[in-house]
Amino acid sequence: MSLVRTAMKAAGLAFLAILAVVGFVRFVLRDRRRIEAPNAWPRIVVLGAGFGGLSAVRTLHRRLGDHAHVRLIDRHNDHLFTPLLYEVATWALDPYEVASPLRQYAGRRGIEFRRATVQGIDFERCRVLLDGDEEHYDYLIIALGSATNFFGNESAQRHALPLKWIEDGLAIRNHVIDMLEEAVQTREAQERRRLLTFVIVGGGSTGVEAAAALMDFLRKVIPSDYPLLSMDEARVVVVELAGRLLGHMGERMAKAALTKLRESGVEVWLNTRPAEVLPDQLLLADGRRLATRTMIWATGVRAPDLVTSLDAPHGSSGGLLVDQFLQVQGRPGVYAVGDNAHIEDPRTREPVPLLAQSAEEEGKAAAENVVRSIRGRPQKPFRFRSKGNVISLGGLAGAAEIGPFLFEGILGWAVWRGIHLMKIASVRNRVMVALDWAVGILYGLDTARLEMQPVPHPEDARPAKKERAA
Numbered sequence: 001m002s003l004v005r006t007a008m009k010a011a012g013l014a015f016l017a018i019l020a021v022v023g024f025v026r027f028v029l030r031d032r033r034r035i036e037a038p039n040a041w042p043r044i045v046v047l048g049a050g051f052g053g054l055s056a057v058r059t060l061h062r063r064l065g066d067h068a069h070v071r072l073i074d075r076h077n078d079h080l081f082t083p084l085l086y087e088v089a090t091w092a093l094d095p096y097e098v099a100s101p102l103r104q105y106a107g108r109r110g111i112e113f114r115r116a117t118v119q120g121i122d123f124e125r126c127r128v129l130l131d132g133d134e135e136h137y138d139y140l141i142i143a144l145g146s147a148t149n150f151f152g153n154e155s156a157q158r159h160a161l162p163l164k165w166i167e168d169g170l171a172i173r174n175h176v177i178d179m180l181e182e183a184v185q186t187r188e189a190q191e192r193r194r195l196l197t198f199v200i201v202g203g204g205s206t207g208v209e210a211a212a213a214l215m216d217f218l219r220k221v222i223p224s225d226y227p228l229l230s231m232d233e234a235r236v237v238v239v240e241l242a243g244r245l246l247g248h249m250g251e252r253m254a255k256a257a258l259t260k261l262r263e264s265g266v267e268v269w270l271n272t273r274p275a276e277v278l279p280d281q282l283l284l285a286d287g288r289r290l291a292t293r294t295m296i297w298a299t300g301v302r303a304p305d306l307v308t309s310l311d312a313p314h315g316s317s318g319g320l321l322v323d324q325f326l327q328v329q330g331r332p333g334v335y336a337v338g339d340n341a342h343i344e345d346p347r348t349r350e351p352v353p354l355l356a357q358s359a360e361e362e363g364k365a366a367a368e369n370v371v372r373s374i375r376g377r378p379q380k381p382f383r384f385r386s387k388g389n390v391i392s393l394g395g396l397a398g399a400a401e402i403g404p405f406l407f408e409g410i411l412g413w414a415v416w417r418g419i420h421l422m423k424i425a426s427v428r429n430r431v432m433v434a435l436d437w438a439v440g441i442l443y444g445l446d447t448a449r450l451e452m453q454p455v456p457h458p459e460d461a462r463p464a465k466k467e468r469a470a
Contacts, residue, residue, distance in 0.1 A: 041068050042374055045128060045137040047118055049074040049102050050082075051356045052143035052338030054425060055363030061109040063371045070110075071135065073128070075117040077102050079425050080166060083356055084433070086206060088169035089176075089296075090213040091445040095166045097433050100426035118144065121310055123331050139333050139370045142320065143363060146301035146339035146354065149317065156201070156277040160297035163206060172296060176214070177449040179294060180221075184228050194291045196234040199282055201274050202298035203240030204247065205391055208257050210298060211238045211266050212394030217445060219265075225447055237267040237290065239274055239282070241299075248353040249389045252406050253399055260393040301354055307340045315342025316351055324381040326366045335369065337362035345384055352384045356423070361385075390416040396441075 044060060046053050049072055060070050078099035087093040106113035120129040121140070128135040148162040161175060162168050176198070183195040198214055200207045215236045222229050238245075238261065245261075245268065246254045261268055273285035282290040302308075303318030313321040313329050319342035321329045326341065328334045338359030343352040352358050361384060369379040388402040390412070398413035399406065407415050417437065424430045 042138040043069045043136060044071070044139045044141070044370060045135055046070070046072045046141045046143060047074075047128065048143035048145050048338075048340075049076070049079050049113075050143055050145045050338060050359065052340075052359035052363035052366075053141070054079060054105070055360040056141045056143065056337065056367040057106065057109065057111050059364045059367035060370065061111060063368070064374075066110055068374070069112075071112045071114055072102070072106055073114050073116055073118065073130070073135065074102060075115065077113075077115050079105065081420075081424055081429075082164075083205075083420060083423075085163060085166070085169050086210040086213055088166065089163060089172040089210065090217045091173065091447060092213065092440055093433060093436050095170060097429055097436060098424075099166060100424065100429050105425055118306060120306070123311065123334065126333075137333075139373070140335065141363070141366050141370070142307065142328070142334065142336040142340050143338050143359070144304055144307055144340055147304045148297060149300045149302040150297065151299065153274070153277070156274070156295075156297055159277045159279055160201065160295040162297050163210065164301070174449050175294060176217075177447060180226055180229070183233075184226055189233075190291075192229075193233055193235075194280065195293055196229070197237065197290070197292040198235065198294045198296070199237045199239060199290060199292045200296045200298055201239045201282075202300065203238050203242065203245040203268070203270070204298065204300060205249075205389075207238055207240070207296075207298035208245055208261065209392050210296060211236050212261060212264065212392065212397075215261075215264050215266050216394040220444060221447055224444070235267060236265070237269060237292075239269050239272050239284075239290075241271070241273050243271050245270075246389075246391070248355065249391075250401055253389055253391065253401050256399040256406070256408055256412075257391060257393060260397055260399075264394055301339055303340050307336075317342070317354065319343075319351075325369050325379040326362060326382050327369070327379075333373070335366040337366050343382070343384070357387055358384055390419055392416050 046056050053072065057070060057072050060068065079102055081098040081100070084093060084098045088095050088098060102113050116130040116133065118128060119131060122129060126137055128137065128140070148164050150157045161172050163172065179195045183192045186192045186195060200211045218234050218236070219231060222231050222234060244254045245257050258268060274282055275285045276283040277295055280291065280293055282292060282295055284290065307320060308314060308318035310320065312331055315321050319340055320336040322336050322341045322343055323329055326335045326337060326343070328336050339354045341362060343362070344350065345352055362382065365382040372379050388400065390398065390400040392398045392413065396410045396413050398416040399408050400412045400415035421430050421434060424433060
């Protein structure tokens with residue numbers, strides 16, 4: 001046995017040594033090629049490191065290798081995995097687990113990353129205007145993400161809680177804890193009911209998943225951490241303008257989500273339009289009032305202000321009108337993808353939905369057309385084909401629609417988790433997310449309220465220095 005173990009150890013060490021040598025040689029050759037890169041190689045600039053931007057640079061690296069100057073620009077140095085952001089807001093995940101480091105991602109693929117804020121684009125001179133600088137391009141892919149769509153409701157913009165960035169997830173997380181803590185100390189039943197009513201405006205995937213997770217959180221936490229409160233007083237309400245949930249998904253998914261939400265105790269108000277959001281209530285267009293101190297706004301997204309201000313034709317939600325090759329109309333060499341593009345599906349004559357999977361497909365297609373243009377080949381029309389839809393419905397429940405098949409319950413939950421783990425950009429983050437999910441199932445949720453900004457504490461103050469006697 002000892003000889004076998006020794007032989008296995010030797011084989012393992014030899015394998016590791018081979019990997020190290022191969023990796024070192026590739027690193028040296030890659031750097032040498034980068035140093036020797038001629039100035040004549042095309043300059044390709046990708047704006048934004050969301051799903052569309054990362055898909056584009058990944059495809060450019062695979063197709064062009066080091067034979068192009070590819071630069072990725074984003075105002076953050078991380079890629080935010082937005083489909084799991086609601087889990088940050090409901091204590092299932094820590095915030096850093098949904099943010100993958102961009103420099104690490106880009107560096108391993110020979111892509112140059114630059115952290116900067118895009119101030120504008122000069123199409124005539126082929127340059128991107130940055131904060132205090134500029135970047136010239138031969139080809140440009142615009143993938144600057146999105147902004148929360150308040151649909152002109154200024155009261156919602158003032159008083160509702162959006163769920164778009166990590167800061168939003170943490171704000172909701174702390175706000176919910178504040179409501180629970182305040183409810184414990186409130187003796188007046190009506191006010192306690194108001195504090196324990198959580199309203200989510202929007203019945204898309206974000207709204208549905210957030211509602212299911214929030215109800216699951218309350219059912220776990222109130223009996224154990226807040227025994228003076230009762231679940232009979234807690235409410236989670238979804239307000240949706242349309243007559244069904246999950247408008248971008250199939251009817252079967254919508255029915256599965258509605259059934260599961262109502263079974264778990266979530267109230268779903270369909271065909272309901274929010275009129276005005278006040279600090280302590282939501283006024284509805286039909287005259288009803290919903291007393292609440294918590295309104296989470298999850299109605300959808302739009303193109304950011306920078307994109308809507310560009311000198312180019314726009315479509316719905318502010319996206320840039322693009323042709324069948326994803327090229328901005330009237331701007332050769334400039335492509336737009338994801339939430340920055342308005343693309344009509346030729347089969348349905350409807351806009352392609354603003355989803356992560358469509359952004360990934362568009363980013364890949366735009367990058368492929370850039371490669372084709374560089375090599376003098378005809379560009380390829382983009383055709384969006386949905387790979388299916390998945391959604392989490394709280395606890396160990398979910399739904400997944402893949403082709404003609406619909407998986408519900410724990411099987412749908414497993415498909416949902418598997419797909420999301422595969423999509424996370426960083427392997428380290430995949431491992432951490434999987435561990436956090438396992439810990440949450442085994443040991444429950446951590447309800448500590450964390451302040452992200454330093455706050456003064458009297459006990460930390462240094463004593464005043466005594467004046468020396470003259």
